[in-house]
Amino acid sequence: MERRNFLKSLAAAGMAASVTGPTGLLSNEAHAAGKINIGEVKNVKVDVLTETSWFDNDIMKKNMMDYGGAMTSQYAIPWDPKNAGGYSALITVTALDGKERKILLDSGWSNDWMDYVFQEKSNVASMLKKGEIEFMVLSHWHLDHYWGIESTLKHKPDITMYAPATFYPEDMAMLKEKAHLKVKDKAGQDVLICKNDTPHTGKLIPCNQEGEDKTGIYKLMPGVALRMFDVPILLRVRGENVLYFNVKDKGIVTVTGCCHPGLLSLFSFARSNFDQYKPYGCYGGLHISLFEQWDPKFDDIIKGVKSFNIAKVGCNHCTGWIFAEKASAAGVPIVKGTDKFKTYSRYSSVNKGNNVFLTNGDSIIF
Amino acid sequence: MTPGSEKNTSYCFVSGLITFVIIFSIVWALWRVFMDANGVLKFYTPMYGFSLVAVWLASILVISKVFEFYPFSAANMTGAAGIGRGLILTVLSLFLMLFITYGIFWNFIGKFGVAYFSPNSIVISGGSGAEPFIARENASTAIIYFVTAFIWWALAWDLGFGLWPWQGASQGVRGWSRFCSISILTVLTYAVLFHPHICQLFYPPQDKAGVAPWWAEYAGTGSAFFSLGLALCSLKWVVLSDLMWDGYPWRFLDRRGEGNFIRGVATLIGSVALGIISMVILLRIMNIFWMEPFEGGQYTDAPYFRYLHAGEISGFIVLAAFILKTYFNNFPNLSTLPLTALFRTIVSFIGGGVFYMFYYSTLSVWLLGKVPGIAQPDDTPLVWTMLFLSVVIVHAQFFGAWPVRRPTSGERLLRTG
Secondary structure (H helix, E strand, O other), X not given: OOHHXXXXXXXXXXXXXXXXXXXXXXXXXXHHHOOEXXXXXXXXXXXXXXXXXXXXXXXXXXXXXXXXXXXXXXHHOOOOHHHEOOOEEEEEEEOOOOOEEEEEEOOOOOHHHHHHHHHHOOOHHHHHHOOOEEEEEOOOOOHHHHOOHHHHHOOOOOOOEEEEOOOOHHHHHHHHOOOEEEEEOXXXXXXXXXXXXXXXXXXXXXXXXOOHHXXXXXXXXXXXXXXXXXXXXXXXXXXXXXXXXXXXXXEEEEEEOOOOOOXXXXXXXXXXXXXXXXXEEEEEEOOOOOOOOOOHHHHHHHHHHHHOOOOEEEEEHHHOHHHHHHHHHOOOOEOOOOOHHHHOOOOOOOOOOOOOOOOOOOEEEO | OOOXXXXXXXXXXXXXXXXXXXXXXXXXHHHXXXXXXXXXXXXXXXXXXXXXXXXXXXXXXXXXXHOOOOOOXXXXXXXXXXXXXXXXXXXXXXXXXXXXXXXXXXXXXXXXXXXXXXXXXXXXXXXXXXXXXXXXXXXXXXXHHHHHHHHHHHHHHHHHOOOOOOOOOOHHHHHHHHHHHHHHHHHHHHHHHOHHHHHOOOOOOOOOOOOOOOOHHHHOOOOOHXXXXXXXXXXXXXXXXXXXXXXXXXXXXXXXXXXXXXXXXXXXXXXXXXXXXXXXXXXXXXXXXXXXXXXXXXXXXXXXXXXXXXXXXHHHHHHHHHHHHHHOOOOOOOOOHHHHHHHHHHHHHHHHHHHHHHHOOHHHHHHHOOOOXXXXXXXXXXXXXXXXXXXXXXXXXXXXXXXXXXXXXXXXXXXXX
């Protein structure tokens, strides 16, 4: 395999055709239309509202093991409600003219936890009420990013929302129909796993891989684009929205919920599709050693990140603490967090205190 | 050279088609009960279910290929189609599956020797990620690799060495001798091709027990999916030359119509060489569709996925070959073997393509409970393929493919030497 000839192969990419239909990772449409100029922003700030989707990894895995495994539908497992947290981030984009615009990424899992985060640990609730947050991007339909949607909608039911078009009926029932979804546990008892009493009344923009005008992306504002990667994901979920920012004089930054398609595949997409591509940074869950296990393919990722010349890596959530530790030790520019997470009422059992994660309360500026 | 006995057998393709549909339905039902992640028992976690299916397939081959049905009579087995005998052997294969998985791996080797074969031993050892779910997945991964090496050797030995060097020995002596030989070769193969991967599944890596994956530098990945893909690509040619080519070209090296050392070595080298060539071709074809993979890429961009996918495609072709042989009288049966072999191979490749399209189609989302898409890290078609293959081989070997065909005395549905 001539893997080092990747750049050469890009030249032939326009001829490539995908047999995967809507599931291919690489956009042939974008190639056909030529490279895209998404514009520029002055800078991007990401506030980590919460990255602790669950607090105890072992309980999370036991729930999965007891009711199937990684392929089981998330709506078929009676998750331990006491273990639920959530993932959410506030993104502040500074345009070239200095104007600030705000985006909410994801709405977490437990309503109790998300209410605490939005109302007590940040002023997101207030910003939603005042309309200061322009729109919400749902990265994907996983429970820890979406089931806390009520905590957002109770403050702003008509918020504009970008979400992957690959939803299931249960997802839409939660969003639009005041659903209270239950599942039976092994004892035959009904367990309420998620609910939303505030239906979404705003504009829902289902995102697919074709993008706007078959460009493969959605241009959200100058210098900001969204790409939906239609990949199959664990717990019977499909597709993830990824945010791209082109920061003036620095380069491309990706912001993700879980980064299921793979960090380097995101940069590979940018390299193939964005005009004047230059890698710079990333923030988010990177979906690597999420259960604190290891695999030789994770070593591949460490080598790959270095070869892609990514200058600033902010990671947390499903990245895996041990990946962040190993990557940092191997010279990957991992941005360290602080001890602010200790001011939160709970924190993750995987947190070893050496701050390789940007965790709850931290921020990063690109 | 003329093709095998199929051309002299009166054959009803409609009957074969109906039986195939019934077998397909049985596999579907088994999948929904045992594997489907949203079905009944949900063994497809994925590695746990994968290991059970792989061990079942190995158990079936131990009974049929390695021991030639010992202590039952091999001659009677191949000519008869008794449902009762088929049931006994099927139950025996399932018992072997449970014994090998839970007895040998989980509670003997894993408990008193190599800890990573036992989920419980991994949990007891403690450390990062060592809890029951990941422990069971990791132990299952090790078992899958070991069993794959065994299947490879069992089929390659059968095709190449045949009964050598125990032609004159009793059935029992032959069986035990082959079993021991294949097991030794399996251990060596596993140690070199797969053990380095398993030792890296833990944190910190078990680098005193196993070297870092030695293939990582040129394969672009440390994952043993590289080895697995290569093993399956080679296995494909073992099966094709056995079923589709009537054992040729290796049979040119026969002595007195029997397998021998030279034929065995030639079969091994030849099938590995063909496996490497076909894997390279498959990787090139994938590059056309998905561009070149790169180190650290994931999903279709990942080198390890490309290797695995080459193996998965080989699995589809192997399945198609077994189905062609068992239910469609190894169509076509022309006057010369080279032409016949060529057309059978083409039909197998087309059949493999049809299975490929089925597995990744909307239909399989509905039938198998899959999430649409390709390269999902928690999904591999090898599990469905191996389950299907196991049922087909059970039907062909244990039940004499009843009622689709009633072989004449001495005819073998699948070669055994």
